[in-house]
Amino acid sequence: MRSLTAVVMALIGGFAGGVVLNAAIVVISHIIYGGDESGLKGLKYLPFVTSAWYAATLMIWRCPEYKP
Numbered sequence: 001m002r003s004l005t006a007v008v009m010a011l012i013g014g015f016a017g018g019v020v021l022n023a024a025i026v027v028i029s030h031i032i033y034g035g036d037e038s039g040l041k042g043l044k045y046l047p048f049v050t051s052a053w054y055a056a057t058l059m060i061w062r063c064p065e066y067k068p
Contacts, residue, residue: 006062007055014054018047 022043029037 003062006058010054010058011051014051015047017054018050021050022046 025043025046026037026040029040
């Protein structure tokens with residue numbers, strides 16, 4: 001049960017981190033390129049990717065059956 005709680009918290013934390021990273025990338029690209037955000041179309045999926053990445057990393061680090 002503790003591992004399920006940890007995975008859910010990793011998903012939530014990864015999503016929040018992805019939202020913050022997404023906003024930072026958009027603001028920096030807006031400052032550098034002056035509002036031309038045509039190359040950032042796939043950036044809207046970044047929170048989902050980072051949440052899956054955090055959960056997978058947590059599963060590899062914390063769960064003994066996933067260690068090589």
